[in-house]
Every structure is written in structure tokens, then in C-alpha cells.
Amino acid sequence: MFIICFFAGALATIFTHPFDTVKSIRQVQIGRNEKHAKERTIQILLRMSKEIGISSWYKGNCFVR
Numbered sequence: 001m002f003i004i005c006f007f008a009g010a011l012a013t014i015f016t017h018p019f020d021t022v023k024s025i026r027q028v029q030i031g032r033n034e035k036h037a038k039e040r041t042i043q044i045l046l047r048m049s050k051e052i053g054i055s056s057w058y059k060g061n062c063f064v065r
Contacts (some may be wrong), residue, residue: 018045018057 004035009012029037048056 019056020050021059 016018019041022041025044025048026037026039028034029039036044036047
């Protein structure tokens with residue numbers, strides 16, 4: 001049972017962490033009145049992957065360095 005719970009938590013983190021990252025970016029943009037503040041989620045994810053790479057989606061996660 002423990003292993004199933006571990007994998008469920010890991011999968012949840014893999015799929016939801018990028019959206020938490022985007023939420024944080026959007027909050028900072030709105031607070032600073034930046035021009036990118038009106039971007040959609042997919043636009044932010046694509047810009048992040050182009051500028052920094054896919055690992056930027058998981059920035060702040062303890063498994064990404």
C-alpha cells in the first residue's frame with residue numbers, strides 16, 4: 001500500500017507542479033505590472049521551455065537542480 005501511495009504522490013507532483021510554477025510567475029507579473037501579465041498558461045509554459053528548458057517547469061522542486 002505504501003508503494004502505491006508513493007507513486008500516486010509522485011505522479012501528482014509531476015503533473016501539477018508546472019501549473020503551480022506558472023501561477024507563481026503570473027502573480028509576480030501582475031504585481032510588477034509586466035507586459036507578459038496577460039499571457040495564457042500554455043504561452044508561459046512554452047516561453048519557459050524555449051528560454052530555459054523543460055526543467056524550468058519544475059523549478060523549486062527538490063528533485064530538480
